[in-house]
Every structure is written in C-alpha cells, then in structure tokens.
Amino acid sequence: MTQLQDRFSLTNREVTGDPLTIMGRVITPIxxxxxxxxxxxxxxMRRPVGIEVVRESEVKKYVIPPATRRAMIIAAVAGGTLxxxxxxxxxxxSQRKRA
Amino acid sequence: MSPTxxxxxxxxxxxxxxxxxxxxxSGHIDHNLSKLLDMSNVDAxxxxxxxxxxxxxxxxxxxxxxxxxxxxxxxxxxxxxxxxIVGGEGYGxxxxxxxxxxxxxxxxxxxxxxxxxxxxxxxILAALASGTATMIALTPFLRLLLRRNMGKIx
Numbered sequence: 001m002t003q004l005q006d007r008f009s010l011t012n013r014e015v016t017g018d019p020l021t022i023m024g025r026v027i028t029p030i031x032x033x034x035x036x037x038x039x040x041x042x043x044x045m046r047r048p049v050g051i052e053v054v055r056e057s058e059v060k061k062y063v064i065p066p067a068t069r070r071a072m073i074i075a076a077v078a079g080g081t082l083x084x085x086x087x088x089x090x091x092x093x094s095q096r097k098r099a
Numbered sequence: 100m101s102p103t104x105x106x107x108x109x110x111x112x113x114x115x116x117x118x119x120x121x122x123x124x125s126g127h128i129d130h131n132l133s134k135l136l137d138m139s140n141v142d143a144x145x146x147x148x149x150x151x152x153x154x155x156x157x158x159x160x161x162x163x164x165x166x167x168x169x170x171x172x173x174x175x176x177x178x179x180x181x182x183x184i185v186g187g188e189g190y191g192x193x194x195x196x197x198x199x200x201x202x203x204x205x206x207x208x209x210x211x212x213x214x215x216x217x218x219x220x221x222x223i224l225a226a227l228a229s230g231t232a233t234m235i236a237l238t239p240f241l242r243l244l245l246r247r248n249m250g251k252i253x
Contacts, residue, residue: 017145022155022206029145029159041167046144048159048201053211060211064159064202067215072225079226080233087237091244 010036014049026054143198148206157204166194 017029030052034045050063146158174186205212 020148022148023208025206025211027157027204027206027211031144040169041165043163043165045161045163047161048144051204051211051213062204062211062213064213065215067202068218068221071217071222075222075226076229079229083230083233084237087234087241091241 007039008037010034016052024055028052028054153208155206157206158200159202159204160198160200162196162198164194164196166192168192 012032012034014030014032017031019026019028021027028051029048030050032045032047032049034043034047036043048064050061053060053062143160143162146160149156149158168190169192170188170190172186172188174184177183177185199218200216202213202215205214
C-alpha cells in the first residue's frame with residue numbers, strides 16, 4: 001500500500017489569480033492546480049475553473065465547463081452504442097435472410 | 100494574470116548519501132517542474148485581455164507539464180582477482196509541456212459570457228476508440244451466434 005502511495009499520488013487545490021479590472025468589473029480568475037506523481041513521473045496541471053466578477057458590490061461566479069470532456073463521454077457512449085446496434089442489426093438481417 | 104504561486108528551492112539533505120541523492124533528485128524534479136510550469140504559465144492559463152471595440156476577450160487554456168528523472172548504479176565482481184570491481188551508473192530524464200485552449204471569456208458592457216471550446220479531434224478519437232472497443236468485445240459473441248446459426252442450418 002505504501003509502495004502504491006509512493007507511485008501514485010494526486011493533490012488538487014484551487015488558487016486565485018491576480019484580479020483584473022475591465023469595464024468597471026473586477027475579475028478574479030480561479031485556477032485548479034493538480035499535482036501528482038504517476039509511476040515516478042511528476043505531473044502538474046493547471047486548468048481554469050471559473051471567474052469571480054464583482055460589480056458594484058454584486059458578486060457573480062461564472063464556471064468554465066469541461067466541454068471537451070463532456071463531449072468525449074457522450075461521443076464514447078454514442079460510438080459504442082452505434083457499433084453494438086449495427087452488429088445486432090447485421091446479425092438480425094443475416095438470420096432473416098437465412099430463414 | 101498568473102496564479103499566486105511561489106517557487107521553492109530544492110531541499111538539501113545532509114546525512115545518508117542515498118537519501119541525500121534521492122531527496123536532491125526529487126527536489127530538483129519539483130524545482131525544475133515548477134520552473135517549467137512557471138515559464139509556460141505566464142499569461143497561459145488566463146491570457147492577456149484582447150480589446151476589440153467595446154468587447155474584451157480573455158482566452159483561457161489548460162497547461163499540463165510532466166517531468167521524469169531516473170537513474171541507477173550497479174557493480175559486479177571482476178572475474179580476475181587482480182582487477183578491481185567493475186560497475187557503472189547512468190541517469191536520464193525527459194519532460195514536456197502541453198497547452199490547450201479551453202474557453203473564451205467575452206466581456207461586453209452589458210454582460211460576461213463564457214464560450215467553451217470543444218476539441219473535436221479528441222471527441223472523434225473517443226468515439227472511434229469506444230466503437231473499436233465495443234467491436235472487439237462483441238466479436239466472441241458474434242462468432243458464437245454465427246456458429247450456432249450455421250449448425251441449425253446444416
């Protein structure tokens with residue numbers, strides 16, 4: 001277990017960037033920093049997760065959605081289903097032909 | 100707009116030489132990785148605002164960096180007694196940085212909008228990989244069914 005922990009480790013934390021003033025709004029970026037170790041290779045990732053917009057004492061949070069990841073999951077499910085249904089249909093029609 | 104992050108110097112450890120070497124290597128990896136990311140990170144995650152008329156655009160990207168170092172040393176007794184013990188050591192490493200646009204923040208006087216960017220190559224590859232995996236998984240069942248059908252016909 002300790003060896004496994006030594007080989008794989010992953011830590012996640014969110015940091016805020018320097019605020020930026022644009023058109024009367026104070027925009028603070030929020031970044032997720034993932035630091036890990038996979039099979040002796042140190043990996044570090046930085047991904048923008050959202051922004052915090054302050055305008056006239058009104059605070060609004062905007063989330064940056066993981067669009068590619070969602071699309072990949074949908075495409076993977078659709079691809080698998082499509083192939084499976086294609087095989088089923090081919091089998092069904094081949095049986096009908098023989099019958 | 101770089102995140103509030105500090106780069107630390109690699110730790111030094113006086114004492115056991117093996118631990119010292121490992122700690123130094125690990126410290127160097129951490130140090131170099133931080134430097135590598137900081138180098139690639141300046142205005143990379145949240146880019147510099149681009150102003151066009153009354154619209155301001157901020158590009159957002161994700162940055163990934165990896166670095167691996169390894170090494171080893173060994174010795175073997177010499178076949179001849181008068182010769183000293185032979186041995187050697189070697190070290191190697193590699194790393195890389197990857198960046199990809201994730202979204203664009205569009206700021207107008209009226210509103211703030213976030214427009215996500217979809218990487219179509221990755222989406223198509225995921226669909227193809229899933230389809231191939233399904234086909235591979237279903238092939239034994241398909242063969243079994245076809246064989247059974249052949250038996251029924253004959």
